[in-house]
Amino acid sequence: MTATKGNLLEGKNILVTGVTHDTSIAFAVARFAQEQGATVLISNFGRALRITQRIAKRLPELPPVLELDVTDPEHLAALPAMVREHLGEDATLDGVVHSIAYGNPETLLGGNFLEGPWEDVAQAVQVSAFSLKSLAVAARPLMPAGGSIVGLTFDATVAWPAYDWMGVAKAGLESTSRYLARDLGPQGIRVNLVSAGPLRTLAAKAIPGFGDLEDMWKTRAPLGWDNTDTEPTARAVVALLSDLFPATTGEIVHVDGGFHAMGA
Numbered sequence: 001m002t003a004t005k006g007n008l009l010e011g012k013n014i015l016v017t018g019v020t021h022d023t024s025i026a027f028a029v030a031r032f033a034q035e036q037g038a039t040v041l042i043s044n045f046g047r048a049l050r051i052t053q054r055i056a057k058r059l060p061e062l063p064p065v066l067e068l069d070v071t072d073p074e075h076l077a078a079l080p081a082m083v084r085e086h087l088g089e090d091a092t093l094d095g096v097v098h099s100i101a102y103g104n105p106e107t108l109l110g111g112n113f114l115e116g117p118w119e120d121v122a123q124a125v126q127v128s129a130f131s132l133k134s135l136a137v138a139a140r141p142l143m144p145a146g147g148s149i150v151g152l153t154f155d156a157t158v159a160w161p162a163y164d165w166m167g168v169a170k171a172g173l174e175s176t177s178r179y180l181a182r183d184l185g186p187q188g189i190r191v192n193l194v195s196a197g198p199l200r201t202l203a204a205k206a207i208p209g210f211g212d213l214e215d216m217w218k219t220r221a222p223l224g225w226d227n228t229d230t231e232p233t234a235r236a237v238v239a240l241l242s243d244l245f246p247a248t249t250g251e252i253v254h255v256d257g258g259f260h261a262m263g264a
Helices: 025-035 048-058 072-086 120-144 164-187 210-220 232-241
Strands: 013-017 039-044 066-067 096-099 148-153 190-197 252-255
Touching: 013 025, 025 039, 025 120, 025 210, 025 232, 039 048, 039 120, 039 210, 066 072, 072 120, 072 232, 072 252, 096 120, 120 148, 120 164, 148 164, 148 232, 190 232, 232 252
Parallel strands: 013 039, 013 096, 039 066, 096 148, 148 190, 190 252
Antiparallel strands: none
């Protein structure tokens, strides 16, 4: 799919978290957001931060790269100051993209549901679900009415082969987004999720048995599904970040070729 330049996000400042590789959904979102006129900041932390700094050079415009660990209270408290350092003292954040998830593949995925230890489950829930609330609270002082928070999920209404405790974490993420929509709505801030079909990202490759999920989409997605094309998902995220959906919050938009609507 060929991207088209536009002005959906003209004049908006957007933070995209979790940009780790140029095959990631987050990278595609950052790229398309820039093409739609946004000023983009991206983030990562730890050893992945250097990778993100290198990957940032592949975007149309080199964005500021913030060090942000969403499980670290000090990092979260420093977010407004980091944004203002790069964008100015009066800067706002019009949009935030949550593209963060982690579950130990050796203990929580690939058929280990009954053996998954609580310590690893707790980490997965904190990083993959609770962090949406943490990030929203950290960004809230910068967000004006009309702001938008968009997260990425993988349909948690059913049990998938191999996905195990990450499916539980995603269910937590989806519930968290609804409660955030309830509590941030009176401030004019929207909270929505995009549920993408299986994409062959770096994170997906770490999931044992991921190929089984990919095979399902080949025969059941009525529109077909290209598991290497992140742009349809990025377009949906950008649309939700824009002013096109001013009265939509607490929603999960499926970008999966229609798979979610099919029976057998």
